[in-house]
Amino acid sequence: MEIYLPIAEMSVNVWLMAGLGVVVGFLSGLFGVGGGFLMAPVLVALGIPPSIAVASQAGHVLATSTSSVMSYGREASVDYRMGGVMAVGGIAGAIAGVEVFRLLRLLGQADLMVAILYLLLLGTIGGMMLNESLRALLRARDGLPAERPKVKRPGWLYALPYKMRFPVSGLYISVIPPIAIGFVVGLLAALMGVGGGFLIVPAMIYLLRMKASAVVGTSLFQIVITTLVTMILQAVRNHTVDAVLAFILLIGGVIGGQLGIRAATRFRAEQMRVVLAIIILMAGLQMGFTLFVPPEDPFILAPTNG
Amino acid sequence: MVAASLPPDVTAPAPSVPYIETQPAAGVSADLLSTDLTQNRIEVSSSFQGAKVILYGAVFQPEDQPSDVVVIIRGPQASMRLIRKVKAGAVWLNSRPVVFEGAPGYYMAASSQPLDRITDFSHRRLLGLGLDYIAMDTSRENKVVTRYGVKDVVVNGIEDDYLDWRRAVIRLKSKAGLYNDNPLGVRFVDKNLFRAEVTLPSEAPIGDYTAEVWLFRDGQPVGYSEKKLTVEKVGFERFVYTVAHRHAWLYGLACVFMSMGMGALASRLFRRG
Numbered sequence: 001m002e003i004y005l006p007i008a009e010m011s012v013n014v015w016l017m018a019g020l021g022v023v024v025g026f027l028s029g030l031f032g033v034g035g036g037f038l039m040a041p042v043l044v045a046l047g048i049p050p051s052i053a054v055a056s057q058a059g060h061v062l063a064t065s066t067s068s069v070m071s072y073g074r075e076a077s078v079d080y081r082m083g084g085v086m087a088v089g090g091i092a093g094a095i096a097g098v099e100v101f102r103l104l105r106l107l108g109q110a111d112l113m114v115a116i117l118y119l120l121l122l123g124t125i126g127g128m129m130l131n132e133s134l135r136a137l138l139r140a141r142d143g144l145p146a147e148r149p150k151v152k153r154p155g156w157l158y159a160l161p162y163k164m165r166f167p168v169s170g171l172y173i174s175v176i177p178p179i180a181i182g183f184v185v186g187l188l189a190a191l192m193g194v195g196g197g198f199l200i201v202p203a204m205i206y207l208l209r210m211k212a213s214a215v216v217g218t219s220l221f222q223i224v225i226t227t228l229v230t231m232i233l234q235a236v237r238n239h240t241v242d243a244v245l246a247f248i249l250l251i252g253g254v255i256g257g258q259l260g261i262r263a264a265t266r267f268r269a270e271q272m273r274v275v276l277a278i279i280i281l282m283a284g285l286q287m288g289f290t291l292f293v294p295p296e297d298p299f300i301l302a303p304t305n306g
Numbered sequence: 307m308v309a310a311s312l313p314p315d316v317t318a319p320a321p322s323v324p325y326i327e328t329q330p331a332a333g334v335s336a337d338l339l340s341t342d343l344t345q346n347r348i349e350v351s352s353s354f355q356g357a358k359v360i361l362y363g364a365v366f367q368p369e370d371q372p373s374d375v376v377v378i379i380r381g382p383q384a385s386m387r388l389i390r391k392v393k394a395g396a397v398w399l400n401s402r403p404v405v406f407e408g409a410p411g412y413y414m415a416a417s418s419q420p421l422d423r424i425t426d427f428s429h430r431r432l433l434g435l436g437l438d439y440i441a442m443d444t445s446r447e448n449k450v451v452t453r454y455g456v457k458d459v460v461v462n463g464i465e466d467d468y469l470d471w472r473r474a475v476i477r478l479k480s481k482a483g484l485y486n487d488n489p490l491g492v493r494f495v496d497k498n499l500f501r502a503e504v505t506l507p508s509e510a511p512i513g514d515y516t517a518e519v520w521l522f523r524d525g526q527p528v529g530y531s532e533k534k535l536t537v538e539k540v541g542f543e544r545f546v547y548t549v550a551h552r553h554a555w556l557y558g559l560a561c562v563f564m565s566m567g568m569g570a571l572a573s574r575l576f577r578r579g
Contacts, residue, residue, distance in 0.1 A: 003415050004354040006539060006546040011508040015560040066569030071577075105481060108389040108403035191579050228562050235550065235558030243546055244352070250565055254572035295391040295398060299474035302387040302403050 006088035008052045009241035014248055016046070022253020025064050028253070029260020031276040032068070032216045033059045034195025034223055037122060038285055039249070040114075050111055052242050054101075054193025055234035059246030060193040064257040065224045071261065072217030078169035079214045085175050086200070088181035090226035093186025098233045101191055105305050107148055108302045115287050118194050122284025129277035136270050169210040169218070177208060186226050190233075194195075195223040198280055310565030340364045341519045346533065348506065348538040349437045356508045359535065362515055374417065374424040374522040376435055376501045379535070381412025381484075382513030388471060388478075406475055409442035412484050415575065416491025416502040426523045430548035433527065435475050439485045478510040483507040504535075508570050 004011045020042055028035035036057055043053035066096030072078050104110040139145075141183045189196035200219045204210045210218070236243040264272070341363030348357045361377055387403040416423060421436045431439045479485035484507065492502045504517070514536055521529030538545055550557045 062565035063569035232558035
C-alpha cells in the first residue's frame with residue numbers, strides 16, 4: 001500500500017516504513033537506545049530527503065523513549081532532576097544544532113558532516129564498547145570476577161561551583177558538567193538527527209559516575225525533552241517534519257519497542273552489549289564508508305527547501 | 307526565541323511562472339491548432355502515485371501539407387542547487403553548491419519525430435525545445451552573493467565547466483523521471499488528429515504547469531497553442547501541508563503530542579496486556 005507524504009512530496013510504501021519502525025523499535029527496546037542512528041541512514045537509502053528523514057524520525061524516537069521512560073519511571077529508576085538539568089544544556093545544544101545544520105545544508109555540506117560524525121562518534125564508541133564488553137565476557141567465561149570499574153570520580157567534578165544534590169543518581173556535584181554534557185549531546189543529536197542515547201549513557205557512566213540503575217531511565221528522560229524541542233524547532237524553522245511519515249514510523253516503533261523490552265529479559269547484559277557495540281560500529285563504518293567510495297555520479301542535487 | 311531574528315524561510319512554494327515568454331513570432335497562428343488535456347487539474351491525495359494525462363489536438367490545414375507537432379510540458383520553475391563531489395586525498399568531499407535558476411521542476415518534450423529533423427538549431431534554442439535547449443542559468447558573471455541568509459554562496463564561477471554542470475542537472479532530473487525527451491511521443495491517430503501522453507511521477511512538483519504545442523511546417527513554426535495544467539494537493543495532504551507552513555508552531559506541537567501520546571498509550575496497553 002502506497003501513501004503520499006505531504007511534506008516529503010513523494011509516495012512510499014506504508015508496510016515498508018512501518019516494518020522499518022518495528023525493527024528499529026525492537027532494537028531500541030532491546031538495547032535501551034533511541035535507535036535514531038539506525039533509522040536515519042535507512043530512510044535516506046530509501047530515497048527520503050535527509051533533512052526530512054532526520055526531522056520526522058524524531059517522532060519515532062520521542063514515542064519509543066516516552067514509552068520506555070514510563071516503564072522505567074514505575075521502577076523509580078529515573079532521576080528527573082538530573083535529566084532536567086541535562087536537558088537545560090540539551091535544549092540550548094539542540095537550538096544551536098538546528099541552526100548549524102541549516103547553515104551546513106545551505107552550504108551543501110550537511111550530508112558530509114553527518115557521515116563524518118557517524119564515522120567518528122559511532123566508530124569510537126562502538127569500538128570502545130566492543131572492546132570492553134568482550135573483555136567482560138571473556139572474564140566471565142574464565143570464571144574471573146567482573147572487572148571493577150574505577151569508582152574514583154575525577155577531582156574537577158567536585159571543584160566546580162553551583163553544587164546540587166541528585167539523590168536518585170547518588171551524586172552531589174556541580175550542575176556545570178551535566179549542563180555541558182547535555183549541550184554537547186543536544187548539538188550532536190540535532191546534527192545527526194539522533195536522540196543521543198549512545199553518547200549520553202557512556203557520559204553518565206564514565207564522566208559523571210552515576211548510579212548504574214538510574215542511567216538508562218534518566219538518559220531516556222533527557223532524550224525525550226531534547227527530542228521534543230528539536231522536533232518543534234525543525235517544524236518551525238525548517239518545515240521538514242512530515243507528520244504522516246512520523247506517524248507510520250512511530251506506530252511500528254512503539255510496537256517493536258515493547259516487543260524489544262520483553263525480549264531483553266531473555267538475554268544476559270554482557271552479551272547484549274557486545275551485539276549493541278557491533279551494531280553501533282557497523283552503522284558508523286557504513287556511513288563513514290561513503291566518504292571513501294567514489295560516487296556513482298560526481299554531481300548531486302542538494303535540497304533547496306529550508 | 308532565536309527563530310524571530312533570523313531571515314525568513316524560503317520554503318514557501320515559489321510563484322510559478324512559465325519560463326519562456328513564448329511570443330509567437332510573426333507567421334505563427336493560433337488558429338491552426340486546437341488542443342486540450344484530458345485533465346487540467348491533478349489532485350494529489352494520499353493515494354497519489356503519479357498521474358497520466360493525455361494531450362490531444364487537431365491540426366487544421368486546408369491542403370495536405372506534411373507537418374510536425376512538438377509538445378512541451380513545463381512544470382513550476384524552482385532554483386536548484388547542485389553539488390559536485392571532489393576528491394581530497396582519499397576522501398570525497400562536497401564542493402560549494404552552484405545555484406541554477408530558471409530550470410523547470412518538470413520538463414517533457416514530445417514530438418512527432420526527432421526534434422533535429424523537425425527544425426533547426428536556432429529555433430530549438432529560441433523556443434527551448436528538447437532537453438539540450440532547456441533554458442537554465444547560473445548568472446553570467448562571477449558572483450558571490452548572500453542567499454537565504456548565507457554569505458558567500460557562489461552563484462557562478464563555473465564558466466568553464468558550465469556544460470558539465472548543466473548536463474548533470476539534466477541527467478539527475480531525467481533519472482528521477484522529471485525530465486524527459488520523447489522524440490516519438492506525439493502520435494497522429496488520424497490524419498489531422500494527434501495525441502501525446504504526459505506521465506507525472508509521484509515526485510512531480512506541486513504547482514502550475516504549461517503545455518505548449520507547436521506546429522511546424524518546413525522547419526518553421528506556424529501554429530501555437532497553450533494549455534494550463536495544475537497539480538495541487540487536496541484534502542488531508544493539503545491540510546497537513548498548509549498547517550505545517552502557516553501554523554508551524556501548532557504543527558510542531560501537534561506532532562510532539564501525537565508522538566508522546568502514542569508512546570504513552572503503547573506503554574499502558576502493553577503493561578495491562
